[in-house]
Amino acid sequence: MSRLSVRFLSSIEPLPYRWVLRPVIVVGTIVMLLADSTTPYVDLSTTAGWILWLAPYLPLLALLFGAVPGVAVWFASYAAIIVLGAPSSAFVGTIFSNVIVVALGTFLLPRRAAIGFACAIPVTMLGAFIRNPASGLALTLVGILALMSAAAGLSLNTFRSRHEQSAERVRDLEREQQRVREEERTRLAYELHDIVAHDVTVIAMQARRAEFVDDAEKTARILDGIGRAAQQTLLDLRSLVALLRDGHDEASVSGDPSNDVTDERDLSRATPSDGQTTSAVGLMHDLDGVIAALTQAGFAVALSVEGETSRIPTSVRHALRRTIRELGTNILKHADPANDVEVVLAVEGEHVTLGSTNSIASGLPVMSSRTGLEAMRARCEVFGGSVEATSEDGRWTTSMSIPLEGLSAVRR
Structure with a gap:
């Protein structure tokens, strides 16, 4: 028939x-x-x-x-x-x-x-x-x-x-409404992770350090960092809640600028919370800020930048900026400070690659929902790229590769 x-x-x-x-x-x-x-x-x-x-x-x-x-x-x-x-x-x-x-x-x-x-x-x-x-x-x-x-x-x-x-x-x-609701829930989960998880990770790591520090001056600096990270988390949460409630710009609810204490060595302040990286210089500033925060936490970080970062499109830089923070957070949570950490940003041919390699800490693992890795994959897939995360000989490697053409590569 x-x-x-x-x-x-x-x-x-x-x-x-x-x-x-x-x-x-x-x-x-x-x-x-x-x-x-x-x-x-x-x-x-x-x-x-x-x-x-x-x-x-x-x-x-x-x-x-x-x-x-x-x-x-x-x-x-x-x-x-x-x-x-x-x-x-x-x-x-x-x-x-x-x-x-x-x-x-x-x-x-x-x-x-x-x-x-x-x-x-x-x-x-x-x-x-x-x-x-x-x-x-x-x-x-x-x-x-x-x-x-x-x-x-x-x-x-x-x-x-x-x-x-x-x-x-x-x-x-x-069905369309259900799909939109699911997308909104996923996007909200990623936004909450991007905004809160990094700062909370810094707080947790600094609190662990404080347990083993006998120097009163160092303890005071750690507590000051915890306080600033907690304050930034509250400000970011208020911004997100206000944005979800009535669509106001985050800047209108971010609080008194005088209370926005900045310290480029702190990972929670290494990159701007508004999600905007408008130039290659800004991208490098974000990367340097994360490296500085890791160094302050006791990690020996080797940074390698290859190729012309100015070739990276703005939309791709935005995805890279989020990934930089995620890589820094994962290193803080899971890496062993006693061993070197390698971070690579390479612009080769028609692709840009951002990756990190670190040894896996031997102590009790920090609880993780793997939301960050899922968010990295979601951002990367939008541009037709890929994310690889592998473990070999006690070292963890995360690599993200995106076509320089970005969205145009997907639409072709």
Whole structure:
């Protein structure tokens, strides 16, 4: 069976209220057959008489199996009546079945097929008139009633089609709303991670350091760093809440500028929280700030910058800026300060690569949701890039590669 046939059959509606209509049709057909058998117009002594007696009601019985069998038998019955040269009474006897079969047929069939069926009715009546001109009045009456039934069926068909289309649009809208909600939840999770996780990680790492420091001056500096990181976290959270609540710019709710204490050695302040890196110089400043924060935390960091960073598009720099902070946070959480850390930013050919390599700390692992790595992959995939994170011989390597063409590479 062809795909078109399968599609056509699947679009046919089943008989409505079948458990009610089926008994009604069967009982009505039997009653009408018995009533017709007592009329003088029916001659059951011949084969033709039996055919003319049963033909008007066979479409009703076929309708019990679906609209297509009912319509097909309707045409076959009329063909038999026309060929046998039936009198006018035979056509009048089809009125009952015509009304039901035509109305239900045009209602249940797909719209185009239903219109074709309705258009075939006057053609069928014309053929019967050509075969038996004496039945013109009866055929006119039968044709008018059949067309009225077809009009009713087509009207219901149109109403049903529009209702189904409206229901489908509603389902599409619900699916789209669900998709948007999921995207918003994911984006919010990434934003919360970018804004909060870095600062909280700094607080946790500094608090751990404070446990093992006996020098009062160093302890004071650590506590000062914790306080500034906590303050920045609160400011960032207020900005995000205000942005979600009424769309105001973060700067309008960021608090008193005098309270925004800056220290480029602190990872929480290594990069601006507004997510904007507008130049290659700014990107390098972000990178230097993260390196300085790692150095302050006791890591020996080897930074390697290769190629022309000015070739990096603004949109890609924004993704790199977020990744720089994430790499710094992961190093703080999972790396061993006793071993070297390598950070590489390379612009080679048509790609820019940002990566880090560090030894894995042997102590208890810091709890991680892996949201940062997922966010890195999501940002990278937008530009057609890739992220790789591997572990080998006790060293963890994270590498992010993005085409310099950025979005244009994806749209091509």
